[in-house]
Amino acid sequence: MARIQIEGLSKHFQDGDETVVAVEDLNLDVEDGEFVVFVGPSGCGKTTTLRCVAGLEDPTMGTIQIADDVVNDEPPEDRDIAMVFQSYALYPHMTVRENMSFGLEHSTDLTGDDIERKIQETAEMMGIEELLDRVPADLSGGQQQRVALGRAIVRDPKVFLMDEPLSNLDAKLRAEMRTYLQQLQEDIDVTTVYVTHDQTEAMTMGDKIAILNDGELQQYGTPAECYHEPENTFVAQFLGEPSINLVEMDVQNGTMSAGTFEYQLDGRLADAVDADSAVVGIRPEALTVSTGNSESDTAFTGTVAVVEHLGRESNIHIELDGIDVELTVIVDGRPSLSVDDSVSVHVPPEAMHVFDSHTGKVLRNASEVTERASLDL
Amino acid sequence: MTTKTHSQTPSEPGLLARIRNVSPRRAMLYVVLFFVGGLFLLPLESAVMTSFKTVSGFAQTVPIAPPPPGQATLEGWMNAWTTLRATMLNSAMFVIPATLLIPVLGSLAAFGLTITDWRGQIGIYVLFIVGIFIPLQAVLVPLSLTWSIVDVQTQLATLGPVNVWDLPLAQEHHAQFIELAITHIAFGIPLSTLLFRSHYKDLSDEMLEAARLDGASMRTIYLRIVLPLSKPLFVVVMILAFTTIWNDLLFALVIVTSPQAEPVTVAFAGLAGGMVREFNVIMAAGFITALPTLIVYILFTRQFAEGFANTGV
Numbered sequence: 001m002a003r004i005q006i007e008g009l010s011k012h013f014q015d016g017d018e019t020v021v022a023v024e025d026l027n028l029d030v031e032d033g034e035f036v037v038f039v040g041p042s043g044c045g046k047t048t049t050l051r052c053v054a055g056l057e058d059p060t061m062g063t064i065q066i067a068d069d070v071v072n073d074e075p076p077e078d079r080d081i082a083m084v085f086q087s088y089a090l091y092p093h094m095t096v097r098e099n100m101s102f103g104l105e106h107s108t109d110l111t112g113d114d115i116e117r118k119i120q121e122t123a124e125m126m127g128i129e130e131l132l133d134r135v136p137a138d139l140s141g142g143q144q145q146r147v148a149l150g151r152a153i154v155r156d157p158k159v160f161l162m163d164e165p166l167s168n169l170d171a172k173l174r175a176e177m178r179t180y181l182q183q184l185q186e187d188i189d190v191t192t193v194y195v196t197h198d199q200t201e202a203m204t205m206g207d208k209i210a211i212l213n214d215g216e217l218q219q220y221g222t223p224a225e226c227y228h229e230p231e232n233t234f235v236a237q238f239l240g241e242p243s244i245n246l247v248e249m250d251v252q253n254g255t256m257s258a259g260t261f262e263y264q265l266d267g268r269l270a271d272a273v274d275a276d277s278a279v280v281g282i283r284p285e286a287l288t289v290s291t292g293n294s295e296s297d298t299a300f301t302g303t304v305a306v307v308e309h310l311g312r313e314s315n316i317h318i319e320l321d322g323i324d325v326e327l328t329v330i331v332d333g334r335p336s337l338s339v340d341d342s343v344s345v346h347v348p349p350e351a352m353h354v355f356d357s358h359t360g361k362v363l364r365n366a367s368e369v370t371e372r373a374s375l376d377l
Numbered sequence: 378m379t380t381k382t383h384s385q386t387p388s389e390p391g392l393l394a395r396i397r398n399v400s401p402r403r404a405m406l407y408v409v410l411f412f413v414g415g416l417f418l419l420p421l422e423s424a425v426m427t428s429f430k431t432v433s434g435f436a437q438t439v440p441i442a443p444p445p446p447g448q449a450t451l452e453g454w455m456n457a458w459t460t461l462r463a464t465m466l467n468s469a470m471f472v473i474p475a476t477l478l479i480p481v482l483g484s485l486a487a488f489g490l491t492i493t494d495w496r497g498q499i500g501i502y503v504l505f506i507v508g509i510f511i512p513l514q515a516v517l518v519p520l521s522l523t524w525s526i527v528d529v530q531t532q533l534a535t536l537g538p539v540n541v542w543d544l545p546l547a548q549e550h551h552a553q554f555i556e557l558a559i560t561h562i563a564f565g566i567p568l569s570t571l572l573f574r575s576h577y578k579d580l581s582d583e584m585l586e587a588a589r590l591d592g593a594s595m596r597t598i599y600l601r602i603v604l605p606l607s608k609p610l611f612v613v614v615m616i617l618a619f620t621t622i623w624n625d626l627l628f629a630l631v632i633v634t635s636p637q638a639e640p641v642t643v644a645f646a647g648l649a650g651g652m653v654r655e656f657n658v659i660m661a662a663g664f665i666t667a668l669p670t671l672i673v674y675i676l677f678t679r680q681f682a683e684g685f686a687n688t689g690v
Contacts, residue, residue, distance in 0.1 A: 107592025
């Protein structure tokens with residue numbers, strides 16, 4: 001129903017004599033019906049951006065368009081937006097029914113009967129019919145969450161904004177609601193911007209994710225793009241759990257090296273790496289670990305420091321010989337290694353992301369086509 | 378026998394057993410508490426007793442003693458009531474409007490100073506706070522001057538096409554009720570605003586933002602969200618306003634010039650300060666004067682406690 005275009009958005013706050021930059025020159029398009037997740041560490045400007053879209057903050061610079069109309073000067077009540085807050089923000093003195101009808105009464109011309117009908121429909125869809133006559137204080141956290149969503153959905157707005165709506169739920173309920181929200185958004189097909197600091201939520205829910213840091217957009221793309229083709233070390237580190245292994249390497253005469261690891265740069269990469277160092281990123285799942293010494297050049301040797309058994313897989317933390325780096329490797333199933341074992345870690349050259357060591361920008365991403373992916377195809 | 382039954386059912390000790398179980402320390406504590414409590418209530422008891430005695434009965438006995446035989450009378454109460462009846466009504470004429478308007482205006486001011494956002498807010502709020510600390514004695518002269526310059530009685534008489542005072546039920550001394558009401562409202566607003574503001578600051582910002590996104594105007598947010606959530610505070614502010622204004626003597630003495638407009642406190646002060654002191658009448662009059670505030674407290678005890686718990690004052 002509506003596309004959101006953010007152009008050159010900046011938001012500065014005045015804190016005494018200091019100017020705090022919350023968002024700096026942000027450009028972003030959210031297509032109609034798309035589910036976009038803003039993700040980043042706290043203080044990265046994601047919530048500020050959302051609040052600018054909602055009209056709760058005035059942008060310092062830049063324009064925001066909703067459905068091709070510049071809305072900078074429109075107050076929030078005129079933007080036809082529904083927002084779900086982290087605290088749910090239900091009206092405590094009203095019943096669930098009144099909570100849901102409030103917006104309809106004030107933003108539409110619907111008659112009482114129509115409002116009641118819409119509330120019933122939405123309540124059924126959300127599974128909250130039985131709660132309609134209760135007040136928020138009598139509801140559990142999960143129920144309040146549903147009511148808050150219902151209150152937003154019943155309005156049938158142009159845009160949904162969600163500000164960390166799941167962060168007050170326990171882990172199990174959060175996982176359930178995550179799936180539920182995704183299905184719901186697909187069903188009702190309303191442009192949605194979702195803010196979270198949780199990379200799992202971002203990866204699983206978003207059609208696209210926008211990764212922000214220090215008020216600047218780091219990367220905007222599908223979760224798979226951002227994961228497999230990170231544009232910089234920040235994105236690479238932020239997505240993925242456990243996070244990517246970054247190793248600073250020396251570059252001399254076309255050879256990258258760190259500890260026992262050596263790699264001859266090939267043509268294109270040799271041109272790209274013109275400094276005397278580079279940062280190599282390798283996902284923990286791309287590494288293979290074996291006991292004893294490896295014949296391969298592209299391998300590190302080290303000692304097992306910690307073994308975390310997670311059930312289906314295990315995380316193995318390995319302290320490398322010769323350099324002060326700890327690598328994380330994911331191995332399937334029950335680990336056969338134990339602490340203090342000497343191991344070698346093999347790095348498949350095609351799994352290496354190479355970043356500029358000064359700017360953090362990517363020089364080469366790992367080849368996407370891994371064995372598993374080709375099986376899916 | 379009794380001790381035996383008690384020992385059989387130790388879970389339900391009788392009163393006797395319970396008294397026996399009290400440690401000496403606790404017993405002493407109770408004795409002291411009862412003594413102090415009695416001491417505090419003594420003046421009240423004397424007042425009640427005195428109000429039912431004849432003048433000679435008062436002279437013959439100590440104040441705390443009950444009326445001696447033949448000296449008990451309701452005369453004091455009757456006289457007091459006759460003297461104060463009309464003035465009670467006078468008090469009500471300005472106390473009630475002021476009591477209703479102070480929370481309404483205070484809550485509106487607090488809303489404007491808290492929930493909306495505009496430049497100079499803090500400056501205005503500081504003015505409100507200063508208002509709380511103005512000593513009333515300091516404003517008595519300016520106040521009486523002001524009301525002599527702004528002559529409400531003449532103003533209203535010449536305001537419209539008809540003379541207000543010619544209207545049925547309107548009497549010229551009613552102008553002084555308006556003066557009293559306005560004065561009390563003006564001096565009641567600062568504290569009322571302070572109380573409402575601290576309450577409104579605690580309201581969830583996200584909830585108010587949700588209301589804005591739901592399409593509600595500022596007016597709707599006030600009427601449908603903020604006002605319903607400040608009901609307990611309304612009760613607190615109304616009770617505070619009612620008791621302060623009902624008990625006020627200072628402003629009444631300065632502003633009221635017509636004896637017909639005398640509020641109950643002025644009339645009571647007149648009784649108590651008279652040349653011939655009829656103590657039974659004075660005591661009874663004291664109770665009658667205090668009665669409305671007592672009734673208000675008793676009726677709203679629960680809401681009062683709740684409201685105070687909410688404000689965190």
